[in-house]
Amino acid sequence: LIALAFIQTTLLTGLIGFLLIVAFGLMIRSYLSTLNLLLISRISAVIIVVIFIIGLFTLISYKLGLSEGLTITFFPMIILAWTIERMSILWEEEGPKKVFASGGGSLFVATLAYLAMDNIWIQHWVYNFLGIHLVILALVLIMGQYTGYRLTELKRFKPLAGDK
Structure with a gap:
């Protein structure tokens, strides 16, 4: 706002x-x-x-x-x-x-x-293709679920996984 x-x-x-x-x-x-x-x-x-x-x-x-x-x-x-x-x-x-x-x-x-x-390009896409709002909503919901632990856990436990 x-x-x-x-x-x-x-x-x-x-x-x-x-x-x-x-x-x-x-x-x-x-x-x-x-x-x-x-x-x-x-x-x-x-x-x-x-x-x-x-x-x-x-x-x-x-x-x-x-x-x-x-x-x-x-x-x-x-x-x-x-x-x-x-x-x-x-x-x-x-x-x-x-x-x-x-x-x-x-x-x-x-x-x-x-x-x-x-931005004129963003205005064009958002006003002319209303479905893009649903794509943005999906991205926001995905980002809202991500806590950051997954990537750090992969790095942290990599030595336990061995040479795979």
């Missing part, structure tokens, strides 16, 4: 907007954690804060005459709120290094998905 928002905002504007929203959201979420709210109340508060941040950035962009900043409203607010919540919990449990690794990985995947969706 973040990659879809990048299509509407352009990649650079989307990355900057995403990083600003998440950064401000994490600051406000750290304050919310001191209030010891229940999960539903905390998520609701984070969603409201995300809506406020997006509205504030849109207003500032409008006042400064930055039309690119107005497209920030295309970001999915629920996804942003859950990203902020997940990163905040990860920050408390694992530290900032894990947050940057996880957030950077998510942005990397979103950027790759944006580049794939923006």
